[in-house]
Amino acid sequence: MVFGLSIITFWGAANEASTLGWGTRVKGFVACFVAGVLCSLLGTCLLWVPKSGLTLFAVFYSLGNIASILSTMFLMGPLKQLKRMCDKTRALATGIMITCLVLTFCAAFWWKNKGLALLFCVLQFLAFTWYSLSFIPFARDAIIKLFSACFK
Numbered sequence: 798m799v800f801g802l803s804i805i806t807f808w809g810a811a812n813e814a815s816t817l818g819w820g821t822r823v824k825g826f827v828a829c830f831v832a833g834v835l836c837s838l839l840g841t842c843l844l845w846v847p848k849s850g851l852t853l854f855a856v857f858y859s860l861g862n863i864a865s866i867l868s869t870m871f872l873m874g875p876l877k878q879l880k881r882m883c884d885k886t887r888a889l890a891t892g893i894m895i896t897c898l899v900l901t902f903c904a905a906f907w908w909k910n911k912g913l914a915l916l917f918c919v920l921q922f923l924a925f926t927w928y929s930l931s932f933i934p935f936a937r938d939a940i941i942k943l944f945s946a947c948f949k
Contacts, residue, residue, distance in 0.1 A: 817871075825871035833864030855905045855914035859898050862921055866894075887931050894924035 817825070840857025844850050870878045882891045897920040904913035930936040 822871045826868045829864050829868035829871060833861040833868060835861070836864060837861030851911040851915060852905045852909075855901050855911075855918050858918050859901045859921065862894070862898065862925055865925075882928075887928055890924050890928035890931065894921060894928055897921040897924060
């Protein structure tokens with residue numbers, strides 16, 4: 798029960814800290830988002846390093862995704878962001894994305910299986926894309942119609 802109380806205390810403190818001014822929020826968002834993109838790009842560059850390149854790619858790509866998700870918390874606050882991530886329209890994509898993030902690290906460090914790490918990175922990308930499209934009105938519907946027209 799202490800762990801649950803600690804989480805609630807942490808998120809309460811984080812939510813209080815989200816009373817930053819709009820300019821500070823935008824700067825935090827940009828800094829965190831740019832860091833996420835740079836991590837993902839660095840991971841892509843490290844993909845061709847002999848022996849450990851795929852592991853480095855998986856780690857840096859995953860860290861980039863985490864930073865990109867965290868960057869949006871600057872704009873709307875952590876509690877509101879978590880609520881939006883768990884909305885009915887985003888819950889499945891969020892769950893798949895978080896699961897694939899964890900599985901990427903497991904495949905890279907625990908199982909030492911580069912093929913699985915790459916697969917989980919691809920699944921992360923697809924889930925993150927689907928999650929991001931949920932913020933654009935009718936974008937998911939357009940993608941579904943496009944794919945259904947292609948595979949008729």
